[in-house]
Structures are given as structure tokens and as C-alpha cells.
Amino acid sequence: MAISKINPQHTVPTIDDNGFHLWESRAIMIYLQNQYGKNDSLYPRDPKKRAVVDQRLYFDLGTLYARFADYYYPVIFAGASYDPAKLEKINEAMDIFESLLANSPYAAGDHLTLADLSLVASISTWEIMGYDLSPYKNIRSWYAKVKQTAPGYEEANGKNVLLFKQLVDELLANKK
Amino acid sequence: MGVTLYHYPISAPSRGALLAAKVVGVDVDVQIVDLFKKEQLKAEFIKINPQHTVPTLVDGDVVIWDSHAIAAYLASTYAKDKSLYPSDPKERAVIDQRLYFDCGTLHPRIRTICFPVLFRGEDQIYDEHKTPLEEALGFLDVFLEGNDFVAGNKLTIADCSLVATISGIAAVGWNISPYANVSAWVSRCSLAIPGYAEANQEGAEAFGKAVRSKLAPGQL
Numbered sequence: 031m032a033i034s035k036i037n038p039q040h041t042v043p044t045i046d047d048n049g050f051h052l053w054e055s056r057a058i059m060i061y062l063q064n065q066y067g068k069n070d071s072l073y074p075r076d077p078k079k080r081a082v083v084d085q086r087l088y089f090d091l092g093t094l095y096a097r098f099a100d101y102y103y104p105v106i107f108a109g110a111s112y113d114p115a116k117l118e119k120i121n122e123a124m125d126i127f128e129s130l131l132a133n134s135p136y137a138a139g140d141h142l143t144l145a146d147l148s149l150v151a152s153i154s155t156w157e158i159m160g161y162d163l164s165p166y167k168n169i170r171s172w173y174a175k176v177k178q179t180a181p182g183y184e185e186a187n188g189k190n191v192l193l194f195k196q197l198v199d200e201l202l203a204n205k206k
Numbered sequence: 207m208g209v210t211l212y213h214y215p216i217s218a219p220s221r222g223a224l225l226a227a228k229v230v231g232v233d234v235d236v237q238i239v240d241l242f243k244k245e246q247l248k249a250e251f252i253k254i255n256p257q258h259t260v261p262t263l264v265d266g267d268v269v270i271w272d273s274h275a276i277a278a279y280l281a282s283t284y285a286k287d288k289s290l291y292p293s294d295p296k297e298r299a300v301i302d303q304r305l306y307f308d309c310g311t312l313h314p315r316i317r318t319i320c321f322p323v324l325f326r327g328e329d330q331i332y333d334e335h336k337t338p339l340e341e342a343l344g345f346l347d348v349f350l351e352g353n354d355f356v357a358g359n360k361l362t363i364a365d366c367s368l369v370a371t372i373s374g375i376a377a378v379g380w381n382i383s384p385y386a387n388v389s390a391w392v393s394r395c396s397l398a399i400p401g402y403a404e405a406n407q408e409g410a411e412a413f414g415k416a417v418r419s420k421l422a423p424g425q426l
């Protein structure tokens with residue numbers, strides 16, 4: 031089936047839940063939690079706690095993921111060369127994330143939430159693209175913790191990051 | 207202690223959060239952070255929000271930023287009218303999708319054009335940036351097909367965010383008339399949102415004027 035039939039924006043991920051069509055990965059995570067979650071720990075009902083999770087999700091989409099995509103995608107998909115100014119914007123976003131983790135073992139407090147799942151998909155992708163995480167102590171220990179505590183991490187993300195890397199290597203090899 | 211909103215009127219996300227406060231009906235104490243004077247980089251502000259963006263909301267012991275998270279928080283905490291951000295998972299999901307669309311697609315595509323003009327001495331608009339914006343306007347037009355508002359037939363917080371964004375680029379002089387659903391919806395929002403003229407239109411026009419004054423002739 032053509033994805034544009036159910037999602038005019040034709041992006042993945044898109045879900046079809048018995049005829050209910052939804053896209054935007056973070057909106058999907060929230061929907062699955064609200065509709066099927068057994069308790070609210072991944073996405074607390076308390077508005078103040080929830081707002082922190084939301085803030086991290088928007089930070090991932092609008093800042094962290096966005097700046098990495100802006101640096102890597104033109105190189106991977108359009109044969110551009112790396113732009114150091116864009117790398118500087120990434121480093122700035124990473125500094126912010128590092129500071130958010132200073133007093134907080136997980137992205138939005140003391141336990142795993144949807145924010146961690148979204149952010150770990152970003153960080154693991156850029157790590158495999160060769161971004162150096164070593165200056166970011168808090169991010170490194172957060173990353174190790176999320177890999178261990180996110181249920182099904184390897185199956186849902188770890189393996190696929192490797193596939194992404196293979197795809198990128200093929201694309202870059204074809205350009206040469 | 208009341209609710210404080212750190213705000214700058216030319217910023218679309220900032221106006222979006224203020225519009226959300228208006229529709230929710232919560233009084234906020236508006237504190238101006240002048241981005242042209244780089245007031246967001248002052249130590250006091252970075253202590254509040256390390257990402258130093260407007261809007262930022264302070265409510266008692268909680269600090270919230272990102273306009274979309276602020277809108278959701280205000281609606282969840284203070285709205286009497288639950289239809290602004292319903293708790294039904296499906297209804298809410300559509301609103302969330304629209305909010306993420308604003309945050310990740312529409313607003314960044316406008317920012318790519320306008321930020322360099324406002325802050326980096328750019329005076330051109332490039333075709334490679336026009337096309338993605340036209341595409342995003344087209345998506346919004348499709349979302350509005352058969353709907354009065356962006357997430358259905360009722361006004362929600364997603365309208366606040368998106369209309370703040372669209373009214374800014376319209377004030378720059380971008381032609382949105384090819385997007386008939388979008389044009390009609392902007393007028394509808396201007397009537398449906400209390401205090402729209404002051405909370406949004408003035409800042410959108412100031413943004414439009416600032417961008418236009420720095421563009422070379424014939425860019426639009």
C-alpha cells in the first residue's frame with residue numbers, strides 16, 4: 031500500500047491501528063503509551079513531570095536530532111562535504127543535553143521515560159556515524175544505562191543502527 | 207505566585223505559547239527577552255533555561271520550555287475547556303502530530319530562510335529553501351481539508367502553535383493564497399482566539415517587517 035494514502039506527509043514511521051493512522055515518531059510513542067500502557071511511568075500523568083518529558087522530546091526533534099541530520103544527511107544523501115559550522119551546532123546541542131543530565135540519571139528524571147527512547151535512537155545513530163561521545167561523560171553513562179534498561183533495546187534499535195551504517199557505507203561507496 | 211512567560215513577540219514559538227495561554231484563559235506575567243540584544247544569553251536566563259530559547263515558562267517550582275510543551279502543560283493544568291487538548295488518546299495523538307509537525311517541519315523550514323536574514327546579513331531567499339517551505343504549506347493545506355481547525359472541527363492548542371508560525375511568514379509577504387484551506391483557517395483562528403491581534407498579529411507583523419527590511423528587492 032502506498033504510504034501517502036494514509037499519511038499525506040509520507041514519512042516513516044506511520045502506524046495503522048485498526049484504521050487509525052498516525053505519524054511523527056514521538057506522537058506515535060505517546061499514543062501507544064496512552065492507549066496501551068499498563069502504568070504511567072514512561073509518560074507520567076502529573077502535568078509537571080509530563081512537561082519535562084515533552085520538553086526533552088521536542089528538544090530531540092527540533093534541536094538534537096535536527097542538528098545531526100543537518101550535518102550528516104547532506105553528506106550521506108547528497109554528496110556534500112562536512113560543514114564544520116554545522117558540527118559546532120551539534121556540539122552546542124550536546125552540551126545542553128550533557129547539562130540536562132547533570133542531576134538526572136535519565137533524560138527526564140530518575141527513571142526511564144519516552145524521552146530516553148527517542149533520544150537514544152538519535153544518539154546511537156550518530157555514534158555509529160562516528161560522532162565522538164568521549165567528551166560527554168553524563169551522556170555516556172546515560173547511554174549505557176538506557177541500553178541496559180530499555181526493554182528489547184537490541185532488537186528494536188541496536189541491530190538496526192548497524193543496518194543503517196551498512197546502508198550509509200554503501201551509499202558513500204557508490205558515490206566514489 | 208503566578209505564572210511567568212519569558213517571551214519575545216517576533217518569535218513565532220513564543221507567540222504560539224502566548225496564544226495557548228489566551229485560549230486556556232490563564233493569566234501569565236509576560237517578561238520580554240530581547241533576542242536582538244541577546245538577552246537570552248544572560249547568565250540569569252541560562253540558569254533558568256540552559257537552551258536559552260523563548261518561550262520559557264516558570265510556574266512555581268517547574269520550568270518548561272519549548273513552546274509546544276508549554277502549550278500542552280497550560281492546557282492540561284489550567285484549561286476548563288478540555289477540548290483544547292482532549293485526553294482521549296486518539297484525539298490527543300492528532301494534536302501531538304500537528305505540534306511535532308510545527309516543531310520539526312514547518313517552523314524549521316521558515317527559520318532556514320528567515321534566521322540568516324535577520325541575524326547573519328543574508329538578503330536572498332534561495333530556491334532550495336523555497337521548495338521545502340512550499341511543500342510544508344501544502345501538507346498543512348491537506349491536514350485542513352474538510353476541517354475548520356488543524357486537528358478537526360474544534361480549536362486546539364495545535365492551532366495556536368501553527369497559526370503563530372504561519373502568520374509570521376505571511377507577514378513577511380509569502381504568498382499563502384494558493385493554500386486556500388490555510389488562508390481561510392488563519393482568518394478563522396484570528397476570530398476564534400481571544401486577544402489574537404495583540405498577542406499574535408502585532409508580533410507577526412514586526413517579524414515580517416524586520417525580515418522584509420533586510421531582504422534585497424524582488425525576493426518575494
Ligand SMILES: N[C@@H](CCC(=O)N[C@@H](CS)C(=O)NCC(=O)O)C(=O)O
Nearest residue numbers: 039040041042043053054055056310
Ligand atoms: N519527525 C518525523 C520524521 C520522519 C521522517 O523524516 N522520516 C523519513 C525517514 S528518517 C522519511 O520517511 N522520509 C520519506 C519522505 O519524506 O518521503 C518523525 O519523527 O517521525
Ligand SMILES: N[C@@H](CCC(=O)N[C@@H](CS)C(=O)NCC(=O)O)C(=O)O
Nearest residue numbers: 092217219258259260261272273274
Ligand atoms: N522548538 C522551540 C524553538 C524555540 C526557538 O528556537 N526560539 C528562538 C526564537 S524563535 C530563540 O529563542 N532563539 C534564541 C537562542 O537560541 O539563543 C520552541 O518551540 O519553543
